[in-house]
Amino acid sequence: MMALKYEQIAEWLRRRISDGEIPPGGKLPTGREIATEWGVAMGTVNKAIDTLRDDGLVVSRQGSGHTVIEQAVARPAGHRKRGTSRLSGAAPYRRVGLPERAVPPQPVVDALGLGPGEKALKRVRVLLLDDGSSMSLVIAWFTLAVAEACPKLAEMAPIAEGTTHYVRRCTGRSPVEAEDITRVALATEEEASLLGLERPAAVAVVLHTAFDQDHRALVCEVGVTPAHVFEETDNYPMGQQN
Known part of the structure; x- marks a missing residue:
């Protein structure tokens, strides 16, 4: 079309x-x-x-x-419902380290459909509050097929047009559906360090997987948000149906 x-x-x-x-x-x-x-x-x-x-x-x-814009912004993991703006919940962020190829944790392996020991491209960012403190840690994982078709994913610089548009332009694949799984956990040592938390610290963890029109995983994001920052509001109809 x-x-x-x-x-x-x-x-x-x-x-x-x-x-x-x-x-x-x-x-x-x-x-x-x-x-x-x-x-x-x-x-x-x-x-x-x-x-x-x-x-x-x-x-x-x-x-x-x-x-x-001069200051790049990004959204926390998940909650990418159709009709929501890229600015919805967006905040300034900083990159952590260089993108690298690594073996993801098992939930990400399962979400992306990877084999045992198979690597994916890992990109890490920390979203910031107005005072410059950490709001949410987001670790994005891309299959190597997507990463090789989209070379800018392996670069440190922000992708000005937005990752979704860039991946679509390079691969012809767009996200059409997603699955978000939210759980509560204690921050790992790495998560606590990146978020500036003292352990033990409770965090909300969102596993967000976006799928294309053929239900192939495009990206899996792990979002980690401190308990004192995390808040989720849902509005929905109630009442009996006739």
């Missing part, structure tokens, strides 16, 4: 941002320039830019156009 014109324009701008052609803090082309280049109405251009803004890629300031 061919993407709509505004989606094509949004993808074109994402690629320019990701390739560094439009750097952090840089301005997008004006709406009129984009409309002329693509031969579309301004309404189509505005819809494309709204898509990037909802994804947290650009900010709009009256009188100064649209600017690529």
Whole structure:
């Protein structure tokens, strides 16, 4: 199915941002320039830019156009329901170490469908609160098939267009469903160190697995959040059905 014109324009701008052609803090082309280049109405251009803004890629300031964000943000693991913005729950973060190939823990092995001793690509980030303290640790695991098709996953730099869009662009695979498993545990020594906790410390652990249209795992994230920060709210209908 061919993407709509505004989606094509949004993808074109994402690629320019990701390739560094439009750097952090840089301005997008004006709406009129984009409309002329693509031969579309301004309404189509505005819809494309709204898509990037909802994804947290650009900010709009009256009188100064649209600017690529300078501070990368990311979301905690899980809760990626359809219709939620990339900015939903997003926060600034810092990378921990370099991405590396390693054998994941057994729950991740099972989620990704790996064989015994099979490695995956590991990326670690810590989301930050407004005061700079740690909010949540997220360890993302990608199969080597995905990692090899998406070389930027092995780099230290943030992926400006967002990991989901980048993986889709490189592989043609998009997340269409997910499974989140949440449990309570005591932080491991490594988790406590990265989150600045004194052991023993209770944490909420979310195992989030995203699957593509063929129900193949795209990524498995392990999110670890201190008990004093973790909060989950769910709204749902009640009452008898007729």
